[in-house]
Amino acid sequence: MRERGAEAATRWRGLVSEQVESGKSVAAFCRERGVPASQLFSWKKRFQQAESAKFIEAAVVPAMENTPLAATRGRAIEVRLKGDRTLIIEPGFDARHLRALLMVLESEA
Secondary structure, three states: OOOOHHHHHHHHHHHHHHHHHHOOOHHHHHHHHOOOHHHHHHHHHHHHHHHHOOOOOOOOOOOOOOOOOHHHHOOOEEEEEHHHEEEEEOOOOOHHHHHHHHHHHHHHO
């Protein structure tokens, strides 16, 4: 029986995350799990495209002078996530690391 769209996406998102975290090649990981490597690549591409196609609401607000982060907020980027969570990203951040972190945080919300 075929999985429904949401169930399949959840399953494959988990497999993609496990493969990345394992440090193993896609071929080795898929052999161990008994899943086609072509499907894992296809789902990886889908998730990457979905992440890059998202728009987020952004607002410019003045920094409060009495906060400890006030000195850095002029240069930093504040990202508001689901569940009232906020990330402050300083200049010079690693974009790959941020993408990976956002994937994890947004999949947990």
